[in-house]
Amino acid sequence: MTELVTLADVRDAADALAGIVRRTPLEPSRDPVLDGVHLKCENLQRAGSFKIRGAYMRVSGLSDEERRHGVVAASAGNHAQGVALAASTLGIRSTVFMPEAAPLPKVAATKGYGADVILGGLTVDDALESAHRFADETGATLIHPFDHRDIVAGQGTIALEILDQLPETATIVTSVGGGGLIAGIAAAAKQLKPGIRIVGVQAEGAAAYPTSLAAGRPVKLDKMHTIADGIAVGRPGDVPFAHVASLVDEIVTVTEEDISRALLSLLERNKLVVEPAGATAYAALLNYSVAYDEPCVAVLSGGNIDPLLLMRLIEHGLGASGRFMRASLRCADRPGALATVLRLVGRYGGNIVDVYHQRSDPRLSVGEVSVDLSIETRGSEHATEIVAALRDAGYFVSVEGPSI
Known part of the structure; x- marks a missing residue:
């Protein structure tokens, strides 16, 4: 049976991390829909995510002999940066395996923190297998992204900060991948305040915990697909799973559209840049997936996002919220027909940003x-009004995205 992390373990971690990590802000949400919700801004943490907490705690605990052999890690980006920064701070050589499709800014940042980066495989699980082989061959110590007590204790320091910044916190909602973050938060928060509610959020296309909890053991997913690469983990860790099964009140899932809308709201309302994995807790609150007692804290776990992906997600978020749509229709091939369509859209207040005119479709x-x-x-209401006007004018209209 896995021994759970204690409050003393988390407090020891907080002492070890003093002067290494930032005490990140806890800000009230500016979205009127989420009155009573506060945001724990780990996207503003060193290396751009909460991962430095657990990584430094684990690496700093190595013996002199282990340090001489270096460390190895596997990650889609955030743990990679955390390990690289922790290792360089302590003067230890680090090697990091990352999936081939890891975002370029995360790869560049990991190299910038001093790690040797090796790309390979499709998922974090593939990279982790390579890291295990490397550790066996070289004697390097594997710094697992979530499946170790030191990692869990380090991540738990977030809960200490939250309950110091807002002692009356009644609910904490956080993203879940392998489970190290929520395990640490639950371990600390439940011991400090037993009645507090802890809720985890997974991307619908990479939700290993609901199945695993139902089975009573970690179960590996057959496949995953999500924009939230930072929590795309196919199998829960054994150590985090024990904590989640014992301490966490609920695990919910969110869709890609939910995540896109959340990212857009965080940008527009809260002026915060957050990556998809970091926005899942906020997404669950925004779409009413979570029943919560106030005050509620949503942990924004990271902000490392590729600018090109951010551009696509903003457009996707606008579409999901009905503020941007792609409509296709047919009209007569005669002078003035296209102008009639465009005038109709303009009359109803739509701003046309792109037009594609096709004659050769069989x-x-x-x-x-x-x-x-x-x-x-x-x-959404305005989009529906425009589509209705086009249909009333006799055009057959199809809309990409949410049905209108």
């Missing part, structure tokens, strides 16, 4: 053209 009848429109709107 599905079209002779004398027809297809028109694809990218339209900015004021929200």
